[in-house]
Amino acid sequence: MTDRSLYTNHNGDHNGDPVLSTTALSMVFGGLIALDRVDLKVERNSITALIGPNGAGKTTFFNCLTGIYPPTRGAITYQPEKDRQINLKGLAPDRVTQLGLARTFQNIRLFNNLTVLENVLIGCHCRMKAGLFGALLRNRKTMAEEKAFIDFSYDLLVRYGLQASVNELAKNLPYGAQRRLEIVRALATVPKVLLLDEPAAGLNINETNELGALIENIRSQEKLSILLIEHDMNLVMKASHTIYVMDYGKLIAVGAPSEIRQNPAVIKAYLGEE
């Protein structure tokens, strides 16, 4: 019960401008309640973290947001602009991406046998227009679009330090670069909200530190909001403005990093009894 009140308290004193918010979002797999009435807000142009032990339901939450699973109950409200509201619940994943939510995956899901550039170009898919006849005829309009998006992709790769491996197959990249490429590919969809699922998993300390800087860079340069699932507390504490803590499908705490660090419920969930 204390968990619940803690959450409401916080909600009360927040008067922000959320770009994405869920209300009572629930997901049930057979008998398993993977998400239990989750209310979460991502403020515009902020970095919000979602943490919790393994199996808490974080990835499931992402899957519900992006339309991979249809949520059992609840609503997902997306506000690309301040005065425009879209309910994402029940939309197909490609539609969600078109509207401006992009994501990465906990276990990297790159297009392994395609080149780095092709991976990013596929990210541009929903911003491009060329159809069948454009592809076959290669008319001027199609080629101009193709060139423009190759330039765009290349610029992205340059900005995030992957220009050396433009023609490399994605599977041949080192692990850290694969993680980065997945983020760049998501950025190529020109999102308003970027969902990162454990981007630091498998990275060493140096790479994790770089990632922290990178995430902050992305937020400021691309002018977007980030929802971050992460286990690395160091990274989360440094990078995020607001942290949500989830355990067994329920949110058990929410607040600024300093508050979360001292929250007894969080400490209990993470470290067991201590």
Add this chain to the structure above:
Amino acid sequence: MATLWISFLAYPLVVLRINTNTKSLDPQWSRLPILAASVFVITIIWRFLLKRRSYLRLTKAVNEASGLSVPKATWLTTVAKSRYRRKLLVVLLVIVAIIPFVSTPYTVNIMTTALIYITLGLGLNVVVGVSGLLNLGYVAFYAIGAYTYALLGYYFGLSFWICLPLGALFSTILGFLLGLPIIRLSGDYLAIVTLSFGEITRLVLTNLGFTRGPRGITNIKPPSFFGLNLNGAPKAFLVEHFGLHPVMDLNRLFIYFIILAVVVLTIICVYRLENSRLGRAWLALREDEIACQAMGINRTRAKLMAFALGSTWAGLAGVVFASQITFINPSSFSFMGSIMILSIVVLGGMDSIPGVIIGAAVLILLPEQLRFFSNYRMLIFGALMVTMMVFRPGGLIQSVREVYIHQASDSPPEPRPVVATPSTMDQEILND
């Protein structure tokens, strides 16, 4: 171990011979040791190759870990990758165009078949190789093309040139219609449904009245050359005035060049498709369906397009096929056909245009050259496929991704890449 086992399994096949004179079983025991010995040798070679392969993998991993670079491309892939590939293709094209004038009608016929299979292979490659959708009923679309021409010609006297686009159109529509119910399926289920579709099409063609059932349709007309039958007046003219050899079958020659043109057209289209927004969506679909959707690609749409467009080429090939052999019946389009086309794609190299061409050449031309092996054709075929899958799962020629050349221009601070479009490639070649 394996030797004993196979000897035991193959024993009834190899050793027992029915003696037709005495109508009794006549075991030929002398064959058994020969079989055992050969299996033994093959097993040892097999083991050795497997060991060598894992050793190579290991050294590669070690080298990579220690930072040594390992040459990745084999010479075959380098040839495909080089910027001379356009030149190479043109030279190849010229050679293929000259062949009919320096060879026998028999060769022309086989080459025509090979070219038809190249078209089929390239079409199926769009579905299987590029989009990763296993289609075991591809021959059905081939049949639709062939029957379009045969039936429309038979009942309405429509010409080849009208039926060629119609055949392509009908199989595209059929591909689309078949795609509708099965887009949700994948893997084994997709294979089963497409397989049954192929068989159903064949059965329908066998049992419908107006397709004339198993009797098939005979006397399919050759394509006309601006309304003329080439073997009629034009041939007589050429024989009389230009000393043309009277045996020469001008219609067959014409069909040869038509299918050659279709192949060239197919290559261009498939290449362009693959390096376009649509083609990349197919590739993404093949690589990872979830990530593909997460990139904003409409999965249903992409799959339907792949199915429908892949079938188009089968329709084209079917029309040409009907005009080539002048007689078709449903048994021309059996399940073996689908397997053959699939083998071409798998053997040659998934998602590789030169691979499919070589695959078709190997699988269609080789059996013709090795007629004396014909009893063991299927055996060799199977062995070849298994060997391929183990040692070179990517096919003879592995797919090579398009390389995007980065060209630094004079002033801009940020370098811009330039895509190797045909026009820039041509210029490079001219500048050589």
